[in-house]
Amino acid sequence: MNKPDCEPTTFSGHTSNIRNAxxxxxxxxxxxxxxxxxxxxxxxxxxxEIKNLEFASAPTSLEVSPDGQLLxxxxxxxxxxxxxxxxxxxxxxSVPTLVHSASLHPDRGVFVCxxxxxxxxxxxxxEGTELESFxxxxxxxxxxxxxxxGEVYASGSEDxxxxxxxxxxxxxxxxxxAVAASETAAVSEFSPSQIKAEA
Numbered sequence: 001m002n003k004p005d006c007e008p009t010t011f012s013g014h015t016s017n018i019r020n021a022x023x024x025x026x027x028x029x030x031x032x033x034x035x036x037x038x039x040x041x042x043x044x045x046x047x048x049e050i051k052n053l054e055f056a057s058a059p060t061s062l063e064v065s066p067d068g069q070l071l072x073x074x075x076x077x078x079x080x081x082x083x084x085x086x087x088x089x090x091x092x093x094s095v096p097t098l099v100h101s102a103s104l105h106p107d108r109g110v111f112v113c114x115x116x117x118x119x120x121x122x123x124x125x126x127e128g129t130e131l132e133s134f135x136x137x138x139x140x141x142x143x144x145x146x147x148x149x150g151e152v153y154a155s156g157s158e159d160x161x162x163x164x165x166x167x168x169x170x171x172x173x174x175x176x177x178a179v180a181a182s183e184t185a186a187v188s189e190f191s192p193s194q195i196k197a198e199a
Contacts, residue, residue, distance in 0.1 A: 011042050013049050020061055024084060025068035033059035039073055041087065051087045060099070066106040066148070074099045079113060093128040095121060101143045105167065106150040112165075114141025114155050120165065136163050 016035035023030055029050065030042045035058045041051040057076035064071055070090070071082040079102045080092040095113055102113035104125065114120050118139060122131045139158030146153045151173050156162050166173065 009047060011047050011049075013040055013042075013052075014038065016058075019059065022062055022064065025064060031062055031064075031071065033062050033073065037075075053082070053087070061101040061143070063101075063103055063145075065104045065108070066146075067108075070104065072102050072104055072111070074102050074113065074115075079111070091128065093123055096130075096133075100141060101145075103144045103146045103153060105146055106148070110167075112144055112146070112153050112155075114144045114157075116140045118157070120144070120155055136165075137161065 014034040014036050018032055018034045021032040028044050033039045037055050037058050039053040039059050040049055043050055055075045059073050059075040061074045071084055073080050077095050078092050081090045083090055097115040097117035099113050099115040104111045108125050110122055111125050112122050118137045119133050119135050121133045124131055137157035137159050141155050141157050143156040152164050152166055154164050
């Protein structure tokens with residue numbers, strides 16, 4: 001960033017389009033996901049590949065957990081969780097739809113995800129069981145993220161909207177006074193309380 005005229009550093013290995021890339025918490029490693037059905041971890045200084053994780057379908061998103069210990073990978077109808085020290089898979093959970101994005105709550109109690117069927121899903125992280133699902137978007141959900149404090153999470157969709165959802169429905173948060181779905185017909189279709197912004 002300080003030397004925009006310098007030649008870019010190249011990391012060679014993927015054989016198809018790269019969908020996602022991000023730095024790992026130590027700042028010395030990167031992780032990338034591509035249509036070649038792999039997720040690769042790279043050493044920043046040497047530009048060499050450290051680890052190659054292979055999947056049956058192309059990985060669609062990556063997220064590092066807030067504590068920097070886990071890597072979430074969505075692929076097909078599956079979300080897998082990987083240890084960032086050993087690069088070993090800890091667990092995986094199946095989702096009823098092709099999933100595009102997932103996010104883990106800061107306390108690791110739950111994770112949320114969204115995908116091709118327009119719905120948002122909330123799962124218990126420890127048990128891997130679905131807690132609830134609900135529809136608010138009118139197109140596939142491509143990005144889901146918890147806020148740093150875990151009070152709300154955001155979802156971005158092909159319908160051109162960004163929606164904010166409460167983790168605990170009905171709780172007043174900042175300047176937002178939540179309205180439960182049962183209180184007004186205007187939000188009767190949306191299970192958790194939410195606010196919406198259009199792109």
